[in-house]
Amino acid sequence: MTRTEARLADLLWTRGFTDPDWIRRFTSAGRELAPSRRVWRGAGPTRTLPEQPVDLHAVDLGDTTPTLAELFAAAHTDAFLVLHRGTVVHETYPHGTEPHTPHFNASAAKSYLGLVAAMLAHDGLLDRSARTSAYVPELAGTAFGEARVEDLLHMGTQVAYAGRPYDKAIEAQRYHAVVAPRLRPFGYDGPATIREHLLTARATGQPGTGFRYENGNVEALAEVLRRVTGSSTSALLSELVWSRIGAQEDAYYVLDADGVEAASGGFSATARDVARLGETLRCGGAAGGRQVVPEEVVASITGGVPEGYPRRVRFPAAPPESPATLSYHDLWWILNDPYGSYLASGIHGQRLLVSPGLGLVVVHFGSQVVSPAVPAAPLVQAFLRIGAHLAGLG
Numbered sequence: 001m002t003r004t005e006a007r008l009a010d011l012l013w014t015r016g017f018t019d020p021d022w023i024r025r026f027t028s029a030g031r032e033l034a035p036s037r038r039v040w041r042g043a044g045p046t047r048t049l050p051e052q053p054v055d056l057h058a059v060d061l062g063d064t065t066p067t068l069a070e071l072f073a074a075a076h077t078d079a080f081l082v083l084h085r086g087t088v089v090h091e092t093y094p095h096g097t098e099p100h101t102p103h104f105n106a107s108a109a110k111s112y113l114g115l116v117a118a119m120l121a122h123d124g125l126l127d128r129s130a131r132t133s134a135y136v137p138e139l140a141g142t143a144f145g146e147a148r149v150e151d152l153l154h155m156g157t158q159v160a161y162a163g164r165p166y167d168k169a170i171e172a173q174r175y176h177a178v179v180a181p182r183l184r185p186f187g188y189d190g191p192a193t194i195r196e197h198l199l200t201a202r203a204t205g206q207p208g209t210g211f212r213y214e215n216g217n218v219e220a221l222a223e224v225l226r227r228v229t230g231s232s233t234s235a236l237l238s239e240l241v242w243s244r245i246g247a248q249e250d251a252y253y254v255l256d257a258d259g260v261e262a263a264s265g266g267f268s269a270t271a272r273d274v275a276r277l278g279e280t281l282r283c284g285g286a287a288g289g290r291q292v293v294p295e296e297v298v299a300s301i302t303g304g305v306p307e308g309y310p311r312r313v314r315f316p317a318a319p320p321e322s323p324a325t326l327s328y329h330d331l332w333w334i335l336n337d338p339y340g341s342y343l344a345s346g347i348h349g350q351r352l353l354v355s356p357g358l359g360l361v362v363v364h365f366g367s368q369v370v371s372p373a374v375p376a377a378p379l380v381q382a383f384l385r386i387g388a389h390l391a392g393l394g
Contacts (some may be wrong), residue, residue, distance in 0.1 A: 008366055009264070012305065014063045014085070014264065015133050018214065019369075020076045020367045020368070020369055021367075023076070023348055023367040023368075023369070024076070024077055024078060024095060024367040026104065027078065027103055027104035027106075027348060027365070027367055028059070028078065028097060028101065028103055028104070030102075030104055030252070030254050030266070031102075031252055031268070032267075033180065033182060033254075034179070034180055034182075034252060034254040034255065035150065035173050035255040035259070035275055036252045036254050036255060036385075037232065037234040037252060037253055037255055037259075037261060037271075038234065038250040038251070038252045039233075039237050039238045039242050039250060039251035039252055039253065039267075040124070040238040040242065040245040040250055041188060041237075041238075041242055041243060041245060041248065041249060041250050041251075042242065042243025042244070042247070042344075043243075044244075044246065044288075045244065045246065045288075046246050046247070046248045047245065047246020047247075047287060047288055048161075048246075049083070049086075049087075049088050049272060049276070049279075050086070050087045050088065051087065051088040051091075051274070052087050052089060052390075053089060053090065053341055054084075054089040054090060054390065054393070056068055056082070056089075056090050056386055056389070057069065058161040058282065058383065059382070059385060059386055059389045061382040061385050061386070062378055062381055062385065063107060064324060064375070064378055065377060065378060065382065068079070068131045068382075070170070071319075071378075071379070071382050072092075072094060072178050073080060074285075074367050074368075074375075074377040075349045075364070075366045075377035075379060076199075076343065076348075076349065076366050076367040076368045077092075077094050077095075077195075077349065077364065077366050078093065078094060078097040078103060078273075078364070078365045078367055078370070079092075079093050079097050079099075079103060079271040079363065079364070079365040080092050080362075080363070080364050080365075081271045081272065081275050081360070081362070081363045081364075082361075082362050082386060082390075083275050083278070083279055083360070083361040083388075084358075084359055084361070084390045085358055085359040086279055086283075087287045088275075089390065091271075095367075097365070099248060099270060099271070100118065100197055100248075100270060101270065102250075102251055102252060102268035102269050102270055103267060103268055103269070103271065103350075103365040104267075104268050104348075104365070104366075105265075105274065105346055105350050106265045106266060106346025106347045106348060106349065106350040107215075107264065107265050107344075107345060107346035107347060107350070108267075108274075108330040108344035108345055108350045108351065108352055109263065109264065109265055109267035109344075109346070110218045110263075110264055110265070110344070111160060111331050111332045111333075111344035111345075111352070112237060112267065112277070112344065113218060113221060113222060113223075113225070113233070113237075113242065113263050113264075113331060114153060114330040114331025114332060115136060115241065115293065115297070115301075115332075116225060116236055116240055116241065117149070117153060117221060117224075117225060117330065117331075118153075118236060118301075118330050119240055119293060119294065119297055120225065120228060120229070122294050122297050125229070126224070126225070127149065127227055128148070128149045128360075129148055129149070129150060129154070130148065130149055130274075131145070131146060131147070131148055131149075132145050132146075132147055132148070132149060132152065132220055132224055132240075133145035133146065133327055134219070135223075135224040135228060136223050136224060136227055137151075138195070138199070139198060139199070139220060139223075139306070140203050142198060142199060142200075142201045142202065142203075143157050143158070143159035143160075143201040143202055143203040143204075143207075143216070144157060144159070144198055144216055144217065144220035145204075145220075146203060146207065147207035147208070147220075148207065148208065149221065149224060150208070150306060151207040151208050151369075152217040152218070152221040152224070153213055153217075153221065153330050153331060154208075154211070154305070154306070154309045154328060154329065154330075155211050155213050155214060155217055155328060155330075155389035156207050156208045156209070156210065156217075156308075157203065157207045157212065157216070157217055157302045158203060158204045158205030158206070158207070158209075158212060158216065159201045159203060159204060159216060160202055160204050160208060160211070161172065161174070161197070161200045161201055161203065161216075163191070163198040163202075163204075166204065166212075166315060167215070168212075168213070171214070171215075171304045172180075172215065172347075173218070174197075175197065175215045175216075175264075176188065176320075177190065177193065178191050178193065178194060178196075178197045178256060179194065179254060179255075179256045179262040179266060180254070180277045181257075185194070186226060188250075191394065192256075192257050193257050193258040193260065194219050194256050194260050194262065195258060195260065197219075198216055198219060198220055198223075199215060199266070201216055201393075208308050208309065209262075209308070210310065211310045211328065212311045213313070215264040215265065215314040217264075217363075218262075218263055218331065219262075219263055219264050221263075222261065222263035222264075223260075223380070225287075225382075233253060233260075233261040233263050234252070234261055236251050237251075238384065241277065241292070241293070244287065244288075244290075244292040244294060245273070245276045245277050245280045245287050245288075246276055246287055246288055247269075247273040247276055248270065248272060248273055248276075249269070249270050249272075249358070250271055251267060251268060251269035251270075251273065251379070252268055253259065253267050253268075254266035255267050265346065271363045271365060272354055272363075274352050274363045275352075275361055275363045277352070278352050278353070278354045278361035278363065280292050280293065281298055281301075281354050282354050282355075282356050282359070282360075282361055283300040284299075285297065286361065298367050300329075300330070301329060301332050301334070301342055302328060302329070302334050302340050302342055303329070304327075304329070305327050305328070305329050306329075309328075310324075310328075311327060312324040312325060312326065312327060312366060313326055313327065313328050313331075314326060316347070317376060325375055331332075332344065333345050333379070333382050337355075337357075337384065339355045339356065339357030339358045339360075339384075340355070340356045340357050340378075341353060341355035341356075341357070341384070343380065346367040347370055348366050348367055348368045348369075349364055349366025349371065350364070350365055350366065351363070351364040351379055351380070351383070353380065353383045355383075355384070358384070358387035358388065358390070359387075359390070359391065360383070360386075360387035360390065360391075362383045362387075363384070364379055364383075
């Protein structure tokens with residue numbers, strides 16, 4: 001088979017991701033399609049979100065999608081919620097999504113795991129400078145096992161799987177096939193679990209010298225955290241975060257054949273509960289009159305990229321000629337704007353924006369097609385314009 005023929009064959013891995021209805025089925029019904037484990041909301045009271053609706057439809061959101069309706073159409077929006085200074089000023093659920101239904105967060109879940117890792121490191125339970133193999137001996141000799149925990153937190157590994165030339169889009173779909181058998185092409189004979197997948201990774205460059213957005217970093221980190229704490233990823237997120245923010249609903253992770261959570265993207269939660277997490281972070285880690293996340297951990301999100309990692313990067317799907325204006329720290333995207341904004345971001349339009357300077361938290365869930373033929377909706381730019389508008393209202 002020639003390289004061109006192999007590439008055409010690999011296109012089979014993208015089936016379904018060009019159809020918004022198919023994507024929406026996947027993003028809204030994860031636990032109907034795969035085994036799952038709940039992230040318990042805890043026994044405490046639900047944190048009330050006061051409401052004071054503001055009409056945002058007249059806000060100019062930019063040149064390509066100037067109105068909210070056009071933004072929703074371009075992004076195939078399933079849920080959109082805006083908090084300003086802790087109050088819900090806008091909330092909508094197109095396409096039949098319901099407020100109480102957990103929705104796929106995709107790679108936004110990476111940031112939530114980064115938060116947990118930073119909390120454990122703050123408490124002295126995790127050594128960021130240690131090699132991953134010190135915690136997970138089975139990964140010795142792999143690209144992730146020879147990297148440091150710090151490298152995993154900054155997408156600092158250079159990796160190829162099973163001897164294949166690295167192609168981000170194809171490797172993302174191969175990862176999906178590991179955790180979701182329904183997505184496997186006919187004749188699939190690759191890894192059947194996340195751990196098997198990680199064991200095929202070999203380094204193609206020195207860790208800590210570049211930036212490559214890759215799911216394996218997060219799955220290796222999740223395994224480290226499980227070894228450190230003796231808890232599943234679901235129990236750990238529940239204990240440290242979800243049970244403390246006043247969440248209204250349980251969240252959940254989808255599981256692989258080993259019963260291991262797909263930590264890099266298999267997490268689902270409601271928009272309101274993700275907004276509660278964002279509001280907790282906007283308030284310096286405080287919720288319900290107590291400190292949920294150490295204030296130092298929250299401050300560290302935008303506290304600067306450690307020495308050796310790229311200071312400026314771009315989104316994975318961004319054109320290579322576009323300016324690199326973002327930073328990446330502890331699995332969060334840092335906007336480097338005047339407002340101290342940062343972002344959890346996932347494929348198909350999943351976003352949690354926290355902008356302390358604007359008093360703003362925005363949650364967006366979508367089923368946006370990912371294709372070179374379909375321009376990405378300018379979600380973040382629109383969110384910041386909304387924030388500036390709200391700040392101007394006083």
